[in-house]
Amino acid sequence: MEEQIRKLERDVKKHKTLNIVLGLVVLIVIGFAFFYTKEKVVEVQTVQQQHSTLQSELDAILKEYEAIKKEYGDLNEQLSEKDSAILAQAAEIKALIASQADYRRIKKKLELLQDQGKQYVHLLDSLYTVNQELTEENQEIKREVSRLHSEQQTLTVEKEVLTEKVNVASRVKGYSFAINGIVLKSGGKKEEITAKARKVEQFKVTFFLAENPLAQAGEVNLYCRISLPDGRVLALGTGDAYSFFNDGKRLQYTIKTTVNYDKKSKQVTMVWVLRENDTAVPGTYTAQVFTDTDFLGEASVVLVK
Numbered sequence: 001m002e003e004q005i006r007k008l009e010r011d012v013k014k015h016k017t018l019n020i021v022l023g024l025v026v027l028i029v030i031g032f033a034f035f036y037t038k039e040k041v042v043e044v045q046t047v048q049q050q051h052s053t054l055q056s057e058l059d060a061i062l063k064e065y066e067a068i069k070k071e072y073g074d075l076n077e078q079l080s081e082k083d084s085a086i087l088a089q090a091a092e093i094k095a096l097i098a099s100q101a102d103y104r105r106i107k108k109k110l111e112l113l114q115d116q117g118k119q120y121v122h123l124l125d126s127l128y129t130v131n132q133e134l135t136e137e138n139q140e141i142k143r144e145v146s147r148l149h150s151e152q153q154t155l156t157v158e159k160e161v162l163t164e165k166v167n168v169a170s171r172v173k174g175y176s177f178a179i180n181g182i183v184l185k186s187g188g189k190k191e192e193i194t195a196k197a198r199k200v201e202q203f204k205v206t207f208f209l210a211e212n213p214l215a216q217a218g219e220v221n222l223y224c225r226i227s228l229p230d231g232r233v234l235a236l237g238t239g240d241a242y243s244f245f246n247d248g249k250r251l252q253y254t255i256k257t258t259v260n261y262d263k264k265s266k267q268v269t270m271v272w273v274l275r276e277n278d279t280a281v282p283g284t285y286t287a288q289v290f291t292d293t294d295f296l297g298e299a300s301v302v303l304v305k
Helices: 002-098 103-169
Strands: 174-185 190-194 202-209 218-227 243-246 249-252 255-261 266-273 283-290 295-303
Touching: 002 103, 174 283, 202 218, 202 255, 202 283, 202 295, 218 243, 218 249, 218 266, 255 266
Parallel strands: 174 295
Antiparallel strands: 174 190, 174 202, 202 266, 218 255, 218 283, 243 249, 283 295
C-alpha cells in the first residue's frame, strides 16, 4: 500500500514538472511570436514610410518639371517626344510605389527620372538660346528689310518726282491767249475787231505754242471751247464726235485743229464763224484751249450792245 502511495506521489511530481515545462515552452513561443510580430509591424511601417518618402520625391520632381515646362512655354512643343518619355517614366514609378515594389528599384528609377529631367532642361536651354539668336537675327533682318523698303520708297518717290518734272517740262505749253469778235469788211477781205455784239460775224482765238526742246515734236491736237455769257458752249453738234477727254472728263469743243509742232514757238489761230441768222449777244465770252493731255490757257472778251 505504501508502495502505491509513493508511486502516486512520484507520478504527481512528474505531472507538475511536465506542466511547468509546458508552461515555459508556451511562454517562450508566445515571446517569440510577440517579437516576430513586432518586428514585422516595424518592417511594414518602415516600408510604408520608405514608399511615402519615394512618393514625396516623385511629387517634388514632377512639380519642378511642370514649373520648368510652364516657364519655357511653347518651346515644350519642340520636345514633345522627350516629354512623353518622362511622363511615362513617372507613371511607371507611381505604379511601383502604389504596389510597394522594391525600394532600391524605385529609388534607381527616380534617379533616372531626375537625370532625364536635367537633360530636358538642358535641351530647353539650348532651344531657348537658339530661338533667341534666331529672334535677334530675324529682328535684324526685319530692320534691314524695313530700311531697304524705306530707301526703295524714297527712291520711288524721287523717281516719281523726277518723272513728273520731266513730264511737266516736256509738255507743250501756250501763252498770249486772246479772243476777239471780228467783223468782215471789203467783201470779206478785211477783218476788223469789234466789241459790239450785233456786229460780230466770227470769233478769232489766237495764242502761241511755246518753244520747248524737251517736248516731243509732231502733230498736236488743239481743242477750243468758247463759252457764251449764259455758260453754254458753242459747238457744231452734240455727241462723241464733237467732244474730247481731258483729266478723265469728256468735254464738248467748239473748234478743233491739228498743228505740226517742231519744238519751236508757233502762233496758232482758231476761228469760229457764226451761222447764218445767228447773232452774238452782249456779255462775256471765254475761250479755253486744250491739248489731248493738258489745259493750255484761256482768254475772255466782253461784247456790248
